[in-house]
Amino acid sequence: MKTHEQNLISELLDAAKAAGADGADATLARGEGNSVDIRLGKVEAAERSEDYDVGMRVFVGQRTASISTSQLDSENIKQLAERAVAMAKLAPEDPYVRLANLDELASEIPELDMYDATETSVETLTERAKQAEDAALSHKGITNSDGASASYGVVNVLIATSNGFSASYKRSSSGVSAVVIAEQDGQMERDYDYSAAVFAEDLDAPDAIGHSAATRTLSRLGASKPNTGQFPVIYDQRVSSSIVSTLAGAINGAAIARGTSFLKDSLGQQIASKGLNFIDDPLRPRGMGSRLFDGEGLPVSRRLMVEDGVLTGWFLDLASAAKLDMTPTGNARRSMGGAPSPSASNFYLENGSLSRAAMIADIKEGFLVTEMMGSSVDMITGDYSRGAGGFWIVDGAITGPVTEATIAGNLKDMLMAITTANDIDMRDSIAAPSLRIDGMMVAGS
Template sequence: MTRLASLTEALLDAAKKAGAEAADAMALSGISQSIDIRAGALEQAERSEATEIGLRVLIGGRQACVSASDTSPATLARLAERAVAMAREAPSDPYAGLASPDQIARNWDLAALELAEDAPEPNAAALEEKARAAEAAAMAVSGITQVEASAGYGRRQVHMAASNGFAGGYERNSHSVSAVAFTGSGTGMERDYAGEGRIFATDMPDASGIGSLAAERALARAGAVQPKTGTYPVLFDERVASSLIGHLTSAINGAAVARGQSWLLDALGKQVLPEGLSLIEDPLRTRISGSRPFDGEGLPSARRMVVENGILLGWTLDLATGRKLGMASTGNAARGTSAPPTPSASNTDLTQGTASREDLLRDMGTGLLVTSMIGSTINPNTGDYSRGASGFWVENGQITYPVNECTIAGNLRDMLLRLIPANDARAHLSTRVPSLLIDGMILAGA
């Protein structure tokens, strides 16, 4: 981390010498490795290490961003000179600019977030063992014809500094295991997957259980047919329900609102979810991949209520979109090394219900349980919604047979107001959304 801090300070010095009035810099360093197993053979083994730097310079209301993977002093100087030259030719943006010194984060408890474990990097053999365990467990299930399994590890360090006095960094790591299982052949082939990821290796579930679950899900898809066309209740399984809330968070993103391209432009202070449901963002949750001590502009991270009792309380803002809308940043800036900050939500939590998924299946009577979706046609201005879906047909509250090749459609504003949540959200996910029932959607099938 010391090396990354030195790089960001060197970039700021170079920017000042090149003529920048203000600047911020980012340095990233990471390693990643992955093992892929297919048909019982090692298909791919990869390991990468990289360092990347980025610099944003501001001159008046003009800004420019540059990035590089070469960290030599000569490159830093050229990078700064190029950025300043670009900024002088850039169009003026009255909303661009760094945070004021009284806005920036100065104290945070990085240890409390537990974003990185104090453990050595797993070697390739250990990752291969996990991938093979997942594959073997899936292949042990009768009816499974092929399995693709993977295991991976990553570790990333980030440090940012700015001419307004901000400086800070953190690191995070990740472990993952996944499996895709296939059953049948030709046009009758079906597949499904299972996967898990955690920051701490000790929190990871057993790899064989992941493979067994992928096999179980794939076999349940065998013999899928198109469902009936009509208007039916639709239950979004917990695996895909977060996509509905994702459409909500996209619509309240400050970038979309500032452009005037959001189907929720007139919804501030109005009801967007059923009474009793709230949406909370908390980037300070422990051992969660989306947590962070500060945002991409050095503002402190904080828990905030986005929707309370169904009422939309605010937009998701960085400094620039906040200035354009006449509001304060919500500390939601995200950025990479080659572009300015943009607003982005992290660690969102939807209120869970009291009923189980099985209770909602029973209550829906006849309809569709969606377990996977493909494609997306979402009108950003009207909220009109259409997606390809597959899952299971439900009759009299019981799952009867698998279905595929169907389309579900509606309008997001109306859909979100009719959500009925289950109580099955998984606690370790960054976005915690339970299974969600909507009492009536248009279904296009056979």
């Protein structure tokens, strides 16, 4: 017997056909969850959310249009399909858009541990948030709280196409966070910590999150601007994933097809330090970015995108693969109101063998970055500039906090100068261990 969601998505596809579409696909996302925000021991918000969203893409010849709604009565679905077909007829022809062929569609949907069926009550969430905040406020020098929060949510995703594909998956997520404030000599500092995971049992303990938030905040007091010059820069594990995320954008097939990536001519070439492996794994158990099929119904697989520093492939959906005359790789991601686009899933830089302390030990003078602000990254040239804060390193030891710094370089040079630590957190969908990059330009005082 079909579920309500399956009946609903079938109704969407039938409506598209009745409106005159040659083909269609539809996506449904049903989300529900609880969240609690507290501040200074008092609940400021306790929310329960439940929502349905659907998206439809229709094809009229080589013309296409996408549309979305959260109004799911039969009359609105009929009107939605009619509007989508009318929009498609006015759109320019695109020789690259199509539905997946039957032999390209996922025929076997794997089992994957990505749903925590034990719903967390508001009372439990409140207790987690209070534990985190209480632990943070117990530290001498913490003068105020910006609040703590805890959440639990589930999303049920279903994708179907007019040529017979239909499959779904359910994914959960839980989180806890705390933000606190300290003051010294009229200077206020704020910092945070958090933990997020697919299964609540994989979260860090709430009191540990609070203690960490307080320690981070207190360590920032008395910050000054760093020296200006070329120095080794350590990206703390907390911020190192930004480099991985930037690489994901640079090897996105849509950017390659447009010619807007600094790596567009680098396939098969050494783009990173020897020994570095960048991996995309949609089938990782309990992965935040895990999925059983892609946004166009294609099967997914673990891919070694950069092997021993050599770039081996692009993230491709059907359209970008066609533009590049390549085979799609099952990397399409859907948004409700738009066409699919290539995307990473669980994308990470493999762990190294050094501890972060060992990576710092031989630095005569350098910068440990724990916070990043703003971004000026030119994806065409690779020029890179970010605001940063953290700690100054002298003779292999952390000497004090720094703020209002800018770090700059070029991503081509940066990728070739990476050394990795061994402290990756695999709960994140985009992840990396702490990284050392020598020769970065640091601007401060």
